[in-house]
Amino acid sequence: MKNNISLLLTSVYLVFGICLLAFCYVLFGNVVSGWFDFSSVPSKTAIQRTKTTPKSEQVVDGIHLETGLVYAEGFDIVRGTCTACHSAKLVTQNRASREGWKQMLTWMQATQGLWELGEQEPIILDYLATHYAPEAIGRRANIDMKEVEWYILNLEEE
């Protein structure tokens, strides 16, 4: 019983703390965010830091595990903007030129409720056009040999 109460109290403090933080952020968020350069290339220390962060926040082979997005310049902004409505899987599946990406953003702004991106748009477009650019596959690609899982099919012998 006593345990439960202290647990409750802790939670209340915690919630209050978070609210306070959130409130401060509402008031000073613009100022504070200016102190950090979110758009810079993730530094080595940032990558090392992932060792202590939750597994899903880890970056393996340049891929951010939680989202599947390439971890590179512009990642934070792209994550913050492009996972608000749908998951990042819709982004990582697609390949396009910078112009093609621009068209998709324009389409989402015209029809799907995506807001104006202001000065962040070029950062987002650079990120997308660099890491999710099309590859020429010709009129038809080979069966992807890396994807084939070979197995022995058991059949009657004649």
Added chain:
Amino acid sequence: MTKKKKQSAPTRRGFLKQSALTAMSIALGTKVVFANYLPADMLPIALTDATDFFDLKGKHPDLIVLNDRPINAETPPHLLDDALTPNELFFVRNNGIPPKNIDTKTWTLTIEGESARQSKSYTLADLKAKFASYSYDITLECGGNGRKEFNPPAKGNQWNLGAVGCATWTGVRLKDVLQDVGIKSDAVYIGYYGKDTHLSGDAKKVVISRGVPIEKALEEESLIAWEMNGQAIPMLNGYPLRLIFGGYPASASGKWLHKIVIRNKVHDGPKMTGQAYRVPCKPVAPGAKVAEKDMCIIEAMPVKSLITFPKSGATIKLNQTLPIRGHAWAGAKQVTEMHYSIDFGSTWQPCTINAPKNRFAWQHFTANVRFPETGYYEVWARATDSDNIAQPMLLPGWNPKGYLNNACHRIAVKVV
């Protein structure tokens, strides 16, 4: 675009939203850019407690999930081997968030529109009591199935092979219900509205509202369905009520159906217009820019087939015969011939193909394949429809949104 709203007096909901956005910003380690421009009613889905909308409850764990928010999942070809696709294996193409807390007792379907003689609503019980029910085996295929292969790449979910399935659908004929309401002589189209909600959180935003020409709506096999393979339709496939239109892109078969409008013009709901579910009216070069006025609505899906046994990657011995099987379908037409090739199309051998159970049902094919020597092979399958149109081995005409890829399916086989 919504600058005015930004300046309007702060509301309680607006403040709550701002706090939530801020919380998300903290969680994501970045700011939601220009969040102030969000319309007042809009709360992005990442901020709601909607995670339970995005689980694949009732679905097979081996479905390939292309997107988990909204859910888009396809079936690997070897899991489509059943004559009828089991509910748990049927692909899912969601455009938004499925409705929650559905009460089948209060669920209604309303028919209205310029070309309806009246506005009339039916409960599920009304539909069942008032009209005769029918069952048909009907193939549904996503218009974008196969999009993955287009070059230059086409936008959207990168469907590979398995956004297709065939199930027994049970319900009432749409035409019986439309006629009960009364159709004016100027009717040209019907459009649907479902109860799914938009990902942006904007409650007023319609996710998708497509439809079909009135002639299609009046076909015998066009259903308002509540049953799939003898069970309630799975949540992710449109429970408790959906439309079924065979041979059309599956997006015409509206899910979570609660309203049908009879229109005196081509329906103009979201994803009827622009580039959605449209292809260039005339052929274009790969990568071409196509003006919206030059894009035409897709009606019939093309002839296509899938090898469902064996799974790609089979290794067999030279003295063995490889049985292959699968399904073939052809929009509103019938598949009249089925062939396979083990030499990249140099020679084609016939398969046995059976008749469809009814119009719009897929047809099953089988063949026994012998290989001349050991080595790497591909088995390619090719269906031909009743107009003598066959599947291409290469990609068919490129189009901006990557629809209608009906290129031959092939599997890898090793003979040792």
